[in-house]
Amino acid sequence: MSRDIAVVGSGLVGVVLALTLKKKGYQVVVYDKSCDIRTLDFRGRSINLALSDRGWRILDKIDIADQVRAIGIPMYQRAIHTIEGEVKHQPYSIKGDAIWAISRGDLNKHLIAIAEEAGVIFKFETPIWDVDLDNGILYTAKEEAMQWKAIKHDLVIGADGAYSRIRARMQKQSRFEYQQSYLHLGYKELVIDAAEVGEHKLAPNSFHIWPRKDFMLIALANVDGSFTCTLFMPFEGDVSFDNIKTDEDIRVFFAKYFPEVPQLMPDYIAQYLRNPVNSLVTMKCFPWIYKSKVALIGDAAHAVVPFYGQGLNAGLEDVFVLSEILDEYDEAKWDEILSRYQEMRKPNGDAIAELSYQNFREMSEHTADDTFLLRKKIESKFASQYPDLWLPLYDRVTFSTDTYVAALEMGKQQGLWMDIIMREDNIKDKWDSQEIMEKLKEIIQS
Numbered sequence: 379m380s381r382d383i384a385v386v387g388s389g390l391v392g393v394v395l396a397l398t399l400k401k402k403g404y405q406v407v408v409y410d411k412s413c414d415i416r417t418l419d420f421r422g423r424s425i426n427l428a429l430s431d432r433g434w435r436i437l438d439k440i441d442i443a444d445q446v447r448a449i450g451i452p453m454y455q456r457a458i459h460t461i462e463g464e465v466k467h468q469p470y471s472i473k474g475d476a477i478w479a480i481s482r483g484d485l486n487k488h489l490i491a492i493a494e495e496a497g498v499i500f501k502f503e504t505p506i507w508d509v510d511l512d513n514g515i516l517y518t519a520k521e522e523a524m525q526w527k528a529i530k531h532d533l534v535i536g537a538d539g540a541y542s543r544i545r546a547r548m549q550k551q552s553r554f555e556y557q558q559s560y561l562h563l564g565y566k567e568l569v570i571d572a573a574e575v576g577e578h579k580l581a582p583n584s585f586h587i588w589p590r591k592d593f594m595l596i597a598l599a600n601v602d603g604s605f606t607c608t609l610f611m612p613f614e615g616d617v618s619f620d621n622i623k624t625d626e627d628i629r630v631f632f633a634k635y636f637p638e639v640p641q642l643m644p645d646y647i648a649q650y651l652r653n654p655v656n657s658l659v660t661m662k663c664f665p666w667i668y669k670s671k672v673a674l675i676g677d678a679a680h681a682v683v684p685f686y687g688q689g690l691n692a693g694l695e696d697v698f699v700l701s702e703i704l705d706e707y708d709e710a711k712w713d714e715i716l717s718r719y720q721e722m723r724k725p726n727g728d729a730i731a732e733l734s735y736q737n738f739r740e741m742s743e744h745t746a747d748d749t750f751l752l753r754k755k756i757e758s759k760f761a762s763q764y765p766d767l768w769l770p771l772y773d774r775v776t777f778s779t780d781t782y783v784a785a786l787e788m789g790k791q792q793g794l795w796m797d798i799i800m801r802e803d804n805i806k807d808k809w810d811s812q813e814i815m816e817k818l819k820e821i822i823q824s
Contacts, residue, residue, distance in 0.1 A: 392537030428687030572603025680727030
């Protein structure tokens, strides 16, 4: 019986996993190479989080959802800032549901405190250099070149992110499949400070997007009145991080593409120069488990780009699914438990990777396109009129617990149906007519 479990990685998924296992009665130790995350400054490197239904499920199950909501802000719509200075709004959900903007650093620190209070043991500044897969033995030392210390556990779970050491050891097995790819884009974090009275300078309950086709800026509100912004842009090219380096380059760039920024963020040049450029990676692998001794979870198993806001939600759904399986199986059968977990989650990890890349194109290119917005209006009207026939893809991914695989397949089918509708004569004039609603209904039912 595996009663003594090691979780490698004290990020969000690792801590929620540790707390979930602790609440089930397991002894859990979390190892992390960093110092106590509660002492770190996350500014400049983290993309703010968008928590949605899949993530909330496990937080509800372990009774900490209300504590997390207290440090978040609900966002009900996209606020799309055009280059002409207009702001167009696009509701996220046909039912008025919200995704929640939460500071990654604040949430991580909060979760560690909750887990520690529940009895989870944290071993910070304990880098894991290797693992004995057959025996569940971790090897640590202050530096990799020093003498390693062996630490044995009944089960080791790698929650150590896209560059996982646990996965790196598993990759040395025969027939281990591994695929890693980087977007041509990088990202740089910026911050809009709160107004002098502590108020938000933009509407806090919207996800703000400045789409510019090949690059974009986004902003999510924080409870202290600030906004965490992320500039996504190519590494190389005419408009790129490589070409925008001097004060004058930055001034000209923002004046041309984001003219509101200097007023919202007076120190934008200093922030741009100070904060690093980070990369965006998609990672797939198989298998996720080794016998009954080792497993991967979250980004260690399926890192995705952040454009659906599902990276954390997918990782937390991994935890939820594993928790549900543990509720069903005899504790002694960890080989069956882990096999079932892998069987259920691997296809969905691949599906959300594809969905995330698709949504990048939607956010950066399509949200500024009138035809795309019209398409969304038709979908929304039809869904409100025939909710049993149509659930928009975004709602299916974000506000339902359908599998990612099912969402991807249905999204492709809905796209084909809408292609037919958008070819209708004078669609811009009669998009909200009953004629169009009945035509779409006929297409679906046929």
